[in-house]
Amino acid sequence: MTATAATAQISGGGLAARRALRAARVRGVAFAMLGLLAIYFASANFDVPAKFSLWIHEQGGDSAVLETKVGLLWIVAAIASAVVAGLQLLRGAGLRWRRWLLVLIAPWIVALLADLLAGKPAILTNVLAGSFEQATPIAMAAMAGILSERSGMFNIALEGKMLIGAFTASMTSSLVYIATGNVLLATLVGIAAAMAATGLTGLLLAWLGIRHKMNQIIAGTVINIGAVGITNFIFLRLLQHNTQYNAPPSVQPFKLPFLSDLPVLGPILFSAKPYVYVGYIMVIVLTYMIYRTRWGLRLRASGEKPAAAGTVGINVIAIRYRALILAGLISGLAGSYLSLAAGGSFQMEMTAGKGFIGLAAMIFGGWHPVGAFFASLVFGFADTTQSLLSILGVGVAPQLLASVPYVVTIVVVAGVVGRVRGPASAGLPYEQG
Amino acid sequence: MRLELRDITKQFPGVLANDRISISADRGKVLGMLGENGAGKTTLMNILSGLYKPDSGQIFIDGEERTFDDPVAAIRAGVGMVHQHFMLVPVFDVVEAVALGAETVTGFLGTFDRAAARKRIVELSEQYKLEVDPDAKIENLPVGVRQRVEILKALYRHSDILVLDEPSAVLTPYETEELFAIIRSLAAGGTTVIFITHKLNEVLEVADDIVVLRRGRVAGTADPKSATRQQLANLMVGRDVELIVPKGPAKPGDVVLHVENLQVRDDRLEMAVKGVDLEVRAGEIVVIAGVQGNGQTELVEAITGLRPIDSGQITIGGHHTEKSSPRHVSDLGVAHIPEDRGRDGLIDYMTVAENYILDSYHKAPYSRNGIFDLKAVRERAAQGVKDFDIRTPSIDTYAGSLSGGNQQKVVVAREFSVPVQLVLAAQPTRGLDVGSIEYIHRRLIEQRDGGAAILLVSTELDEVLAVGDRIAVMFDGKIVGILAGEDATYENLGLLMGGASFGGGLAA
Numbered sequence: 001m002t003a004t005a006a007t008a009q010i011s012g013g014g015l016a017a018r019r020a021l022r023a024a025r026v027r028g029v030a031f032a033m034l035g036l037l038a039i040y041f042a043s044a045n046f047d048v049p050a051k052f053s054l055w056i057h058e059q060g061g062d063s064a065v066l067e068t069k070v071g072l073l074w075i076v077a078a079i080a081s082a083v084v085a086g087l088q089l090l091r092g093a094g095l096r097w098r099r100w101l102l103v104l105i106a107p108w109i110v111a112l113l114a115d116l117l118a119g120k121p122a123i124l125t126n127v128l129a130g131s132f133e134q135a136t137p138i139a140m141a142a143m144a145g146i147l148s149e150r151s152g153m154f155n156i157a158l159e160g161k162m163l164i165g166a167f168t169a170s171m172t173s174s175l176v177y178i179a180t181g182n183v184l185l186a187t188l189v190g191i192a193a194a195m196a197a198t199g200l201t202g203l204l205l206a207w208l209g210i211r212h213k214m215n216q217i218i219a220g221t222v223i224n225i226g227a228v229g230i231t232n233f234i235f236l237r238l239l240q241h242n243t244q245y246n247a248p249p250s251v252q253p254f255k256l257p258f259l260s261d262l263p264v265l266g267p268i269l270f271s272a273k274p275y276v277y278v279g280y281i282m283v284i285v286l287t288y289m290i291y292r293t294r295w296g297l298r299l300r301a302s303g304e305k306p307a308a309a310g311t312v313g314i315n316v317i318a319i320r321y322r323a324l325i326l327a328g329l330i331s332g333l334a335g336s337y338l339s340l341a342a343g344g345s346f347q348m349e350m351t352a353g354k355g356f357i358g359l360a361a362m363i364f365g366g367w368h369p370v371g372a373f374f375a376s377l378v379f380g381f382a383d384t385t386q387s388l389l390s391i392l393g394v395g396v397a398p399q400l401l402a403s404v405p406y407v408v409t410i411v412v413v414a415g416v417v418g419r420v421r422g423p424a425s426a427g428l429p430y431e432q433g
Numbered sequence: 434m435r436l437e438l439r440d441i442t443k444q445f446p447g448v449l450a451n452d453r454i455s456i457s458a459d460r461g462k463v464l465g466m467l468g469e470n471g472a473g474k475t476t477l478m479n480i481l482s483g484l485y486k487p488d489s490g491q492i493f494i495d496g497e498e499r500t501f502d503d504p505v506a507a508i509r510a511g512v513g514m515v516h517q518h519f520m521l522v523p524v525f526d527v528v529e530a531v532a533l534g535a536e537t538v539t540g541f542l543g544t545f546d547r548a549a550a551r552k553r554i555v556e557l558s559e560q561y562k563l564e565v566d567p568d569a570k571i572e573n574l575p576v577g578v579r580q581r582v583e584i585l586k587a588l589y590r591h592s593d594i595l596v597l598d599e600p601s602a603v604l605t606p607y608e609t610e611e612l613f614a615i616i617r618s619l620a621a622g623g624t625t626v627i628f629i630t631h632k633l634n635e636v637l638e639v640a641d642d643i644v645v646l647r648r649g650r651v652a653g654t655a656d657p658k659s660a661t662r663q664q665l666a667n668l669m670v671g672r673d674v675e676l677i678v679p680k681g682p683a684k685p686g687d688v689v690l691h692v693e694n695l696q697v698r699d700d701r702l703e704m705a706v707k708g709v710d711l712e713v714r715a716g717e718i719v720v721i722a723g724v725q726g727n728g729q730t731e732l733v734e735a736i737t738g739l740r741p742i743d744s745g746q747i748t749i750g751g752h753h754t755e756k757s758s759p760r761h762v763s764d765l766g767v768a769h770i771p772e773d774r775g776r777d778g779l780i781d782y783m784t785v786a787e788n789y790i791l792d793s794y795h796k797a798p799y800s801r802n803g804i805f806d807l808k809a810v811r812e813r814a815a816q817g818v819k820d821f822d823i824r825t826p827s828i829d830t831y832a833g834s835l836s837g838g839n840q841q842k843v844v845v846a847r848e849f850s851v852p853v854q855l856v857l858a859a860q861p862t863r864g865l866d867v868g869s870i871e872y873i874h875r876r877l878i879e880q881r882d883g884g885a886a887i888l889l890v891s892t893e894l895d896e897v898l899a900v901g902d903r904i905a906v907m908f909d910g911k912i913v914g915i916l917a918g919e920d921a922t923y924e925n926l927g928l929l930m931g932g933a934s935f936g937g938g939l940a941a
Contacts, residue, residue, distance in 0.1 A: 292542075294545050297529060297533060298534075300522070305523065308521055308522050308530075309522075309534065311484070312534030312590075424523065
């Protein structure tokens, strides 16, 4: 019996059971309405062609094209909605509806995309490759978050650290490039400087949260606000008028030998910017480290039950310091992506919530690196489709489209995730000895 | 190994926790350490396990002086500690939980050698007959098994001296017997065992030597072969105490609490109370005995109105209260001594006076038209402190800073300050020392003799047998047997608490 879970919810009982049943019915009706909506859409634009294409070998080369009608896609979505609605109404609260939701959402997204494109072809290779690119900084932020929370520390400051990373990388890289003219050197020094700066910020957060037992949310918020203030100030005072200091050489895509030759997958997965590959490796290494090594065992113990670790002589404080510094280094790398690879230069508040979305991905992914990576892909996909749609100029206000990734975040965290369990002692200060 | 502690002294702000304590335990012996809460047992053991440093005094192991700067040093010296609150990571499996901190690793990444750890754990559990599934998750294990995991943890680290801090607090009588068997076999194998407890029967049963601590000092030693419970209790408390408060036969009157086919769910929406029928009459004490977590909590919360019920009937003094609010139930003259006094009984950061009026602050004489009459509040609270012998510096002291026994007295004083027809007391003596237990029992019997109906939830057999007029044993959400107080014994209660049912289920 988990005492904390029990105390968290004092009221329960028959009332809650009835409430769960009612919620199930409401969901069932809502799903059914979605089905009706899909039928309406199907009748509205039935004969509009829906084209999806995939590059087989490289961008602009041969492509596989899939062509159908928007109306047919909507009918598939309607059938999926009806099936899930039926299951929900029949099985009531017992249905694991969050899983079934995927069955409903996937055809809906495809149909919606095709409908909005109104006959223009959708190049899936670009959408998917773009999703991986966009997912990279989010996934890295999620990895940093996982490290922190697994050790028992909240890390709200990821957003600020990414901003500091983006800023430091851009400026350092620009300066080194001016001095040496060497692109690779400039990029590497830029990244290193970004990581150093955010590593130190991580240390600051650790010092506030561990040494001074400051509330970790407040400490993180302070760092976030500070990061915005400092970077905005220097940008406005210095970079705006001296653009040469904010013109780093941008990181170019790099085709991995052999792997990039794979048909269909090569152009999507292995022809990206090196950051994306670092992201893949990070997910694999971290998964191994957290679940298979002594370091990971002790890290998890620190986040779940630090007293248990302390009584067998493990230095919980040191583990938490190290985890926060490491998380800082990773968020610096993630930040440098934004200015060196994605944007081409630093812009004020260019993180635009990516650190927080990273935390959402961490939660959605159940504090597991692989889960968090796939969650990041969802957000990356939302980001990519919205920019695709706004570039193609569909009939939806661009501001509304720009909000899609954030709306997806809210829906995912509030609705779909449900009650997932994070490290039990995250956010609680630890008293050694 | 032989362990000796000599003149250990430890001062905390305002408390001399250990005052020149000297004890010793021989190889292969079980030393029972007895003392009330706050006697200094846990401090002493934290010193022995390297969590605290003593201000002065020495530790000898096999005649050699050792100093423990941290838990690792103590573990290296062979001291293994089984904490009262288990130090196991709930989401780990047994292998991970046991190996944590003493992992063997391979490769340059420091890969945890799970197979090796698992093999050793299986060997140890066979050698010492500590049956455990090495791949089970800790949070899915019953407490008795978790305790075995804790002992395995110590053995895994080659501990020759095993310290058990209140090990039976969370166990069923049967599990306690199993634990004693383990302790005996460990001692027979040469392990020195220090067994800390406040339960008199247990030291008498399992210890080779007994040392009693009181207020940070050694109050005396005893030989379990000749000592009696009464002698030990007196040593512990420092005065003559009554282990069993004398009471006359019950004079049951009208039915006050009537529960019929009650079903209640727990916080996870699982059915916790599965059709309970119960009657408590005026002038009798009905005890709900059972191991914690068998639905007692939900039953009491349902009766108080704190938890909505699924189905069934509850009447108190003839009023249906299935849908009543807690305040309405309280206004019917129901006193509630909640199970978790820190959570439901008191507000730590409110004063004794404020806590005293928590259930009646909105009524005269404490407030009029929504405004406190502070004078009345203070007068009544001061009277309560006096009547109920609450040891507090003043009525303006924060309730949270009082000792457990005095906190409970504040709750009792509040609940009994108005006339009651029904008392719901959920584990009212949990974590209290012998003296406070005596006090609470006395008050409950007083209320009974005054004509109130008492429903007492208890997990302690001693308490069940001492105060129950009728005993209902609860197991897995059901009442599996009702016994008259005089028919109840350790044996038949222990069986019922473990789920055995007497032919047909009810024996009156």
